[in-house]
Amino acid sequence: MVLGLRFFTERVGDAAGEPVLDAENEEELMHVQPGVAIVLGNRTPESPGTLYISTKRVMWLSDMVRERGYSVDFLSLSLHAVSRDPEAYPSPCIYAQIETDAVEDEESGGSDSECDETLDVSKVTEMRLIPSDPNQLDILFDIFCECAELNPEPVEEQDEEHNWIFSTGQMEDGMGTGGGEDSEWHISENPANPIGYSNGGHDLARTMLEYAELFSGLLSSSYSLQLQIDDRRFEDAEEMERDTRSGHQ
Amino acid sequence: MLFFSYFKDLVGREVTVELKNDLAIRGTLHSVDQYLNIKLENSRVVDQDKYPHMTGEQDAGNDLGLRLSVRNCFIRGSVVRYVQLPPEGVDTELLHDATRREARGG
Incomplete structure (x- = not known):
């Protein structure tokens, strides 16, 4: 899959008509909003x-x-938002961040692509859509949300057999030996790095829930969850150990 | 589906969502769906200087030129790296039980 913004020119008919949709993949038009300006970057x-x-x-x-x-797939839209703050942008708009395939800024500028009109659209990471009628913003936002939810991340075929949800036997083994090294599921208490207290600020003393590669984890069920929580909240950890031990006697 | 259920319980609370591009957005959790797409209300970009532990590499290449102060924000689940939760929103007992249940496959 190619991420990012693209030039788009396929239109129905000869005039400045509607876009040609990918009917084979059941693409359907959800909304048409005339009178919209676009700002790229x-x-x-x-x-x-x-x-x-x-x-x-x-x-x-x-x-x-x-x-x-221009066109951009919903799969490439990291986030979208209603922006009404004149300090953020003078005109009320839909703000969107675009995920690109481009390597982070390190690439030498000056692509020699022929369709490049001084602008390499594949590197555009921000887009603003400004409807002439600001009252349309909330409607547009809702439609964006609806369509984004229609486009979840494609499931990647993974051959990894390390699927903890279904490998309960493995989990029990892990527990029995006091936390298997290979268990992808672990709750770590790391006193050397209590994230919540790194700044000493009260508002920072919050629990941090990390879910690395969150989405792929959900789908492939191979997520590694790491909870870093104040030690004292794990008072029942001992109890749990006792349970486990007695269960093996 | 543990995460999904868990996050649903946090609706209405203030959370900070850190994206994989190092942007952090704070707001009231409005809703979350099964893909962990997150909708925030009254959201704003967090001053990253206040969160040194969140800055992976704050290089110049990450200048998004963004001063985002928005009412509604929809964040794609696949771009989320962390969600910071309010301590009072974390019921460790409940979470503990839930994770055990999940581990048992029930």
């Missing part, structure tokens, strides 16, 4: 244009130039 707004939201992606097409348009 820190560039100046482009307008006027029309926003098309489908079940798969967000497309913005210029009303003036048929060959001008």
Whole structure:
């Protein structure tokens, strides 16, 4: 899968019409919002244009130039938000962050791609959509949410056999030996690094729940969860050990 | 589904969501779905200087030019690295039991 923003020019008919959708993959149009300007990164707004939201992606097409348009898959949208704070941006807008495949800024500039019009859209990480009617923002936000939820991360085939949810035997072994080294599920109490107290600030004394590779973990059930919690909250840890031990007697 | 149920119980509380791109957003948890997509209300970007333990590598390449102060924010579950929870929102007893149950496969 290719992440990031792309140029988009496939339109129905000859005029500045609607975008051609990927009917084979059951892409359907969810919403059309005329009168929307688009801002890519820190560039100046482009307008006027029309926003098309489908079940798969967000497309913005210029009303003036048929060959001008952009699209981004919902899979590439890390977050979207309603921005009404004039300090954040002068016009109320939908703000979106785009996940890209581009290597972090280290790449030498000056791509020699031919479709590159001084702007390498695949590296754009921020997009703002400014409807001429700010009252549409909440509706647009809700549609974005709805469509984002239609596009969960594709399940990657993993051959890893280390699937703790279903390997209860393995888990019991791990518990019996006082916490198997290979158990991906572990609750660690690490007094050397109590995250909640690193600053001494009260508001920082909070529990931190880490779920590394959260999403893939959920799907593949191979998530490693690490809870770092104040020691005192694990008073029943001993009890648990006793239970385990007595269970083996 | 432990996480999902757990996060649902935290709706209405203040959380800080740290993304894999090192951005941290604080807000009131509005909802969470089965993919752990997270919706926040009254959200804002956290001043990272106050959270030195969260800065993996705060290099210049990560200048998002972002001063995000927004009402509603939707964060894709797959880009979340951490969720910081309010201590009072963590019922360790409950969580303990739940994780054990889950480990037993029930």
